[in-house]
Amino acid sequence: MSDIHVDWPGGARVAVMLTFDFDAETLWLSRDPDNARRPGVLSQGTYGAKVGVPKILEVLREEAVKATFFVPGWTAENHTARCEAILRDGHEVAHHSYSHRWIDPDFPDQEREEMERGLDALKRVLGVVPRGYRSPAGETSDNMVRLLQRHGFLYDSSLLDDVVPYRLALPGGGGEGPVELPWHWSTDDAPHALFSIKNPRPIFPNSHLREIFQDEFREIHRWGGLYNLVMHPQVTGRPSRVALLREMIGWMRDFPGVWFATGAEVAEAWAATQKSRAS
Template sequence: MPNVPWPNNAKVAVNLTFDFDAETLWLSRDPANIDRPGTLSQGTYGAKVGVPKILELLSSEGLPATFFVPGWVVDNRTHVVEKIIKAGHEIAHHGYLHKAVDPKDPELELEELETGIEAIKRVVGIAPVGYRAPSGETSPNLVRLLSERGFLYDSSMTDDVEPYCHFLQDGSPSLVELPWHWSLDDAQYLLSNAKTHRPIQTNEHILSIWKAEFHEAYLSGGYFNLLMHPQVTGRPSRVRMLSDFIAYVRKHDNVWFAQSQDVANAWLQIGPKQSAEPMISPFLKVGQDGTISQC
């Protein structure tokens, strides 16, 4: 893979992203959880303790981040979202009630998208430019819907390690995709509850994976997208783990820590030059509206 010409001759772009789901993570999985305060309290921790601890770390390190926030959280944890904004971090779209998109229910997909946008506009004062699908579930309508509403980027796909451009039916470039992966999602190692008995991994194990993934991104001169949840990484020892990871990254020269919107804007200046025509993967369906993606 060729080295990406990032701004200021940076060798790698590091994107610290947080899915601030709060209670919606549990409400969307099972509406009956509304009557289970013990279960919901994991999400409450993210708002009450996790976000403040993470903001403190980011402030001490002088680092920017992007928080993907469901509209329900914006409406019900407004004071926490306002702290994120005051600290200068980006607020991006993450659905309204963190409901996974069902391609067979386009009306619900549209409702989740539009109510989430309106919630962010009310609190932040501007419309979000970035989107991440709850649980990574999307539909063939996604690129068209986001493009029509003026979004700059999406971060829902796992089909690459570098950013790329989506293309519309007429061949014009659309959204920038900022891909992620489950191996860089803290919830896969640390999120557990009474119904989901997922073994909790040691911080050392997780840190070793993050370091190995970053090392390869640095060698290729590419992109590193770390996905965290305040109710998970916001635990005291895991904030320390994130601090240790940041220290490891900073041992490398020419690292660019950037918000998602800045990575997407930078890619718009370089991505289309590297790929003049979109390609269609034989493993992907083309949406009924003709929307396709480079792969």
């Protein structure tokens, strides 16, 4: 594990990333293409765009914090107005594949297609050249790390192996890659609250999420690391969880030295600390 005590800007003790994977319907289409003819299943993703994103943006405006939205290219093409609203509010739009297809290392051509179609959609539709990337479901590969470097990404947020940023190593001893901003399933809303008829599981009460999210934050704050909260508009965009998001922001602000930042800001700040240490 890398050193914990990061010198965050302004003497902050902890960096907080509020991140939203704006999958919309791609979450369900990528799991099972047959869902294209199942409007009931797809409507969960539609809710995220129709209701979830506007309500989340409302909270972020009220609390005056910036967030990072990881957006598939398909979402940019099919929910353009919502993506434009995200940008108008000054939030970061980052790359989240084209269709939310999970990476399979046995098919590098498909990885490249997903990457490049997503890049094209974000630039063509939104005018965004993303600086960050998050893989669907945390599935990644050596080939994807090479693609991120080739396309000039500042950071990746796909791995779960630390609580502070670090520099990815390019496969095969090829040197340094992008900055990695780790996350974890425990601070992801989906394992606790995303339901599927084909994969049924309990939908836990908000008290369950609150306890896990807050316990993780307390200790990461003590360590001085990165708190990377992963949310989905179709999950956290539900009414009671919008309230939980508002509550979490206010609760974290009661701790000393909390820095809310986008993925690009966190990656830049961490990279700057490494340069100053080396000089």
